[in-house]
Amino acid sequence: MALRIRMPKTKMARREAMEGYLFILPWILGFLIFRLGPMLYSLFLSFTDYAARGAPQFIGLENYTYMFTKDPRFLDSLRSTLAFVVGYLPLNLALGLAIALLMNQRVRGITGFRAIYYLPAVTSGVAVAILWQFVFHKQWGILNAILSVFGAQPIGWLVDPKWVMVAFVIMSIWGVGGSMIIYLAGLQSIPTELYESASIDGANGVRKFWHITLPMLTPTIFFVLITGLIAAFQIFESAYIMTGGGPNYATYFFGLNIYFTAFQSLRFAYASTLAWMLFAIIAALTIFVFTTSRRWVFYAGAREDA
Amino acid sequence: MPREDVMATETQLYTPSTAAARRTSGLRLSRRRVIHTSLTYALLLFGSVLLMVPFFWMLSTSLKTLAEVQTWPIVWIPSNAVWENYPAVFQKTPFARYIMNSLVIAIGGIIGTLIGSSLAGFGFARLRFPGRNVLFFLNLTTLMLPAWVVIVPHFMMFSAVGWLDTYLPFIVPAFFGNAFYIFLFRQWFMGVPGELEDAARIDGCSTFRIFAQIFMPLAKPVIATVAIFAFFYYWNDLLYPLVYLQSQMKFPVSLGLRMFQTANAGVVDMPKMMAASMMALLPCVVIFFFAQRLFVQGVVMTGVEK
Known part of the structure; x- marks a missing residue:
């Protein structure tokens, strides 16, 4: 990107510009040292054979051809990550919206409900993963205990390859309050006049939802979709704690694959290749969503195309 | 809402029958409202219980003895809280x-x-x-x-x-x-x-x-x-x-x-x-x-x- 810097003409404006650069200087340095530099370096590493010792030797596209043609773990992590994203993301979008709509009605005690629904979304980390590991326990876990009331046989949630992805989606959906709270904020920013004038025109609740709520909410849906997409592809902690990638690599998500490749096998170069692959997938999907957004995201106040 | 009441009293002066009709329709509307609100509460409460179960399970398990953890059917509330x-x-x-x-x-x-x-x-x-x-x-x-x-x-x-x-x-x-x-x-x-x-x-x-x-x-x-x-x-x-x-x-x-x-x-x-x-x-x-x-x-x- 060519940055054409035209310095301002007056002395005062020049002074302001210098001060501006001074204020963002830490960020610029941080961007170069901790973002751009490492990013380019890992791209470079992905074309080498570097394995934590000696000097990196350039080996061209070897890592990439190995990844695409020979590495079974790459396919495992691709399959499991996509399965998780496909299972989790739409459910999170829809359920978050449904709960937000429910909560957006003028009901008493709303702050209490909001806190209860939001709490699981802000608690994360090892403690929560350990907790869920025990919730999913085949013999002594509470989930199977509840299901047994309905006559279900105990399920090996984290040891059965058929069920383990369902378990991860359930656990992640527990944090649906995160998207709910964003939707709620979006809902509350819709001007009430829109609903009032629709009522005067005789629109019922369903029509109001499809013709006012949903279009006005598309920027929020867009935001939840993009952030959810980026986060879901990077799932790591819960799998690292609960399954370690198993059973039989069914939850060997991209993050786990990169972590194990880099810090257990010390194959730094190949880990960088995998990381760039993940980055490429996330970037491609994000850009794809952005380009389609022109068709379905409605910005109030923006000029309508004729 | 209050505005509707004013209108009702105004009409009452001229045509008592329509006013009565209005009043009953208002009553029916409020009954529908009551059902609506209770349904909202029921759903919100149901969701809250679901979301709180893992936390409850965590607390309950943390106060159990080893023997109580490994029993079927599961112990919901430990008989003697083991604060130790x-x-x-x-x-x-x-x-x-x-x-x-x-x-x-x-x-x-x-x-x-x-x-x-x-x-x-x-x-x-x-x-x-x-x-x-x-x-x-x-x-x-x-x-x-x-x-x-x-x-x-x-x-x-x-x-x-x-x-x-x-x-x-x-x-x-x-x-x-x-x-x-x-x-x-x-x-x-x-x-x-x-x-x-x-x-x-x-x-x-x-x-x-x-x-x-x-x-x-x-x-x-x-x-x-x-x-x-x-x-x-x-x-x-x-x-x-x-x-x-x-x-x-x-x-x-x-x-x-x-x-x-x-x-x-x-x-x-x-x-x-x-x-x-x-x-x-x-x-x-x-x-x-x-x-x-x-x-x-x-x-x-x-x-x-x-």
Whole structure:
């Protein structure tokens, strides 16, 4: 990107510009040292054979051809990550919206409900993963205990390859309050006049939802979709704690694959290749969503195309 | 609603029959409303119970004996609460030490984050300099960059300067600002009226004094929001401690819990594991309930203003 810097003409404006650069200087340095530099370096590493010792030797596209043609773990992590994203993301979008709509009605005690629904979304980390590991326990876990009331046989949630992805989606959906709270904020920013004038025109609740709520909410849906997409592809902690990638690599998500490749096998170069692959997938999907957004995201106040 | 009543009384003066009809239809409407509201409550309550079950399970398990954990049908509420499980955690692991370590990382990280992010946020919001928009856009794009792409170079970098197994890799980068928090500060500073700044300038205040003595005191809600978000991040983070730390006495709570988990594979010491997890979650839950408003505010600022 060519940055054409035209310095301002007056002395005062020049002074302001210098001060501006001074204020963002830490960020610029941080961007170069901790973002751009490492990013380019890992791209470079992905074309080498570097394995934590000696000097990196350039080996061209070897890592990439190995990844695409020979590495079974790459396919495992691709399959499991996509399965998780496909299972989790739409459910999170829809359920978050449904709960937000429910909560957006003028009901008493709303702050209490909001806190209860939001709490699981802000608690994360090892403690929560350990907790869920025990919730999913085949013999002594509470989930199977509840299901047994309905006559279900105990399920090996984290040891059965058929069920383990369902378990991860359930656990992640527990944090649906995160998207709910964003939707709620979006809902509350819709001007009430829109609903009032629709009522005067005789629109019922369903029509109001499809013709006012949903279009006005598309920027929020867009935001939840993009952030959810980026986060879901990077799932790591819960799998690292609960399954370690198993059973039989069914939850060997991209993050786990990169972590194990880099810090257990010390194959730094190949880990960088995998990381760039993940980055490429996330970037491609994000850009794809952005380009389609022109068709379905409605910005109030923006000029309508004729 | 009151307006409808007025209309009803007005009509009553002229045509009593229609007024009666109106009144009954109003009554029917309110009955429908009652059903509607109770349904909303029922759904919200049902969801709340579902979401709270894991927390309940955690608390209940943490107060059980080993025998009570391994029984079928499961014990919902332990007959005798074994509070000793909690102090036992401190005997079995250096848990107090873990907590101290987590606090050191979190406090250092928060201070750095606040300084770096507010400076850049102010620069981007209030000072005009060439390339400002491009640079800010660049800042936002880094939000999309997965940590996985830079983790290997970061490790190599910190290893080269001898920072492994210290807290420097957690704290030092924080001072260079964080893309998301820079965004939050910028949004807030942009909303501050220009008159304040102008008046201070006429009085001969330097830009840094305007930032430190006028803008920062006005930004208390953002400071609090960022501090809390950052606390949650550092407190819960597992990946970086896993990569950067080696000696157990330097582990934060997240990594300490992981150690505890691998040392007690299976259900062997579930009650104590749950007790430890409860204690790891407690600070987050307490902060959440006291600062719920700030959380919601932070979300509103990001989600809606897109």
